[in-house]
Amino acid sequence: MTRTSPAAYGIELLRGDITTDAEADAIVNAANGSLLGGGGVDGAIHRAAGPELLAECRTLGGCATGDAKITGAGRLPVRHVIHAVGPVWRGGGAGEADLLASCYRRSIELAAEAGCSVVAFPAISCGIYGYPVELAAPIAIGTVAEAMGEHREVERARFWLFGDDTYAAFGQALGSFRRGA
Numbered sequence: 001m002t003r004t005s006p007a008a009y010g011i012e013l014l015r016g017d018i019t020t021d022a023e024a025d026a027i028v029n030a031a032n033g034s035l036l037g038g039g040g041v042d043g044a045i046h047r048a049a050g051p052e053l054l055a056e057c058r059t060l061g062g063c064a065t066g067d068a069k070i071t072g073a074g075r076l077p078v079r080h081v082i083h084a085v086g087p088v089w090r091g092g093g094a095g096e097a098d099l100l101a102s103c104y105r106r107s108i109e110l111a112a113e114a115g116c117s118v119v120a121f122p123a124i125s126c127g128i129y130g131y132p133v134e135l136a137a138p139i140a141i142g143t144v145a146e147a148m149g150e151h152r153e154v155e156r157a158r159f160w161l162f163g164d165d166t167y168a169a170f171g172q173a174l175g176s177f178r179r180g181a
């Protein structure tokens with residue numbers, strides 16, 4: 001079957017807690033460059049996964065902004081955690097859009113290499129890192145759809161979203177993407 005805008009149909013938007021509801025092969029973590037944990041979704045993922053995850057992260061030597069690294073998942077009910085380092089929002093003139101796209105692309109690449117067909121994402125950079133969600137959402141959706149088109153092993157991307165504004169922004173971005181806008 002030829003699919004023209006295929007990957008967008010493998011994207012789902014959900015509300016809730018990625019650490020308990022993900023139902024995925026891999027969870028993407030909105031990490032920082034140290035990969036040693038922090039607040040937000042990173043803190044929640046490390047709390048739920050337990051010390052085994054932190055121990056594995058300590059062996060990785062950190063991660064550059066725009067890149068991602070993959071580990072096991074400790075006690076989380078998934079196979080892998082993909083630690084993606086999004087950019088801190090500095091007003092938009094510091095390469096933030098490219099860096100945000102890059103960490104979503106790298107996450108799909110790593111998921112594909114690890115044979116993951118369902119990947120759960122948070123809204124990377126949209127919390128503590130301050131990226132305006134209405135600007136981040138179209139980048140997240142467009143990049144993930146494109147990367148899934150190149151890596152067909154990944155069949156579904158599930159965005160787990162906190163809060164009405166975040167959910168609405170992603171809904172609008174997904175609608176625009178499907179309409180080809």
Ligand code: AR6
Pocket residue numbers: 016017018019030031032037038039040041042043044086122123124125126127128129130131160161162163166
């Ligand atoms: N499930 C789904 N989404 C969540 C959850 C959860 N359990 N918890 C928070 N969010 P953030 P960032 C949402 O701040 O902006 C950490 O300290 C949240 O509402 O987790 O990339 C890291 O170590 C927001 O929409 O990540 C870094 O230092 C989104 O997830 C820094 O924060 C991302 O918010 C990374 O900041």
